[in-house]
Amino acid sequence: MQHYPSQLLERAVDEFSKLPGIGSKTAMRLVLHLLRQDVRAVETFGQSIIRLRQEVKFCRQCHNISDTDLCDICANPRRDHATICVVENIQDVMAIENTQQYRGTYHVLGGVISPMDGIGPSDLQIASLVERVHQGDVREVILALSPTMEGDATNFYLYRKLADTDVKITVIARGVAQNDELQYTDEVTLGRSIVNRTPFNINQ
């Protein structure tokens, strides 16, 4: 048992240690760093987290994190609202946005179906996706979930759920990643990259 010279210190270190991947030594280092900062800077730090948690909203349409009821992407008339890209979480939205290759909208499921972790369809934003597709003028649903067993199972579940609509359902391409070495690429990926080969494009 570590002996702390101050209860305030112990409490702050304890709180930091609760964060994933932060052990008690790292927590101590972070807290002592904050102790050396200006009082105002530390207040800003603490308040930024408290405010985020208190005031953050989730878009009522796509469930992405947002400062407003309808997120910037859903509210943007210049985005293609007939295309919905289904992702697991908000990091995936940010990652796809960063590619600057997509002009449609999103739907954040909040995870994938994973019976092992006790996550069923009703724990995810699936009903609202089905409703969105049934209601609106949606032409295409792009499934952009993790290329894992759970992701595949969720893809299949969504495909079945949307089978009665005439919306086009696509899945993001799987294949070798940029700069990957073929000899170290797993068989499934390499095999699929040959089966799903695309016409050579000089601009790609």
Next chain:
Amino acid sequence: MQHYPSQLLERAVDEFSKLPGIGSKTAMRLVLHLLRQDVRAVETFGQSIIRLRQEVKFCRQCHNISDTDLCDICANPRRDHATICVVENIQDVMAIENTQQYRGTYHVLGGVISPMDGIGPSDLQIASLVERVHQGDVREVILALSPTMEGDATNFYLYRKLADTDVKITVIARGVAQNDELQYTDEVTLGRSIVNRTPFNINQ
């Protein structure tokens, strides 16, 4: 440039990224973890840090972190107040306390003399140490600074500063660490461990 779907999110991630060793990806992961926690838990987290910074005190005698004007160790009549162990920082106090081998008091310098980093004697709690030694019934000052060039230089500086007193000045033992392999121990340490050998003690 990362595109954030929420300013509140961006601000919180920015604040976390300022911490040492926390990159923007880790910051995002930590913030999203906090977002999934209870509002109350996040308030407790933020407040624990703000309160620590606002209310923390440093012991007026040894400069260790403390919740009171005089720290628990300095205020404890059962500690040996005639012995002062000089350390760089409060982690060193905690480390020595954890050994349960020391019953004296401490003096936290706040670093070591390091001209390269612009740290001179006046940036450290040296004057107050000299004052403590001159004033009180101090018998021994134990120098427990880093075994580095800067630590050694600081030891030498303190030795000179206290030379006009009849206090005994000692340095913590340097030698091979528990479970170290001799063949991988550096020459200086191994050489010193032979020169400063101690009588064999069956209880050690």
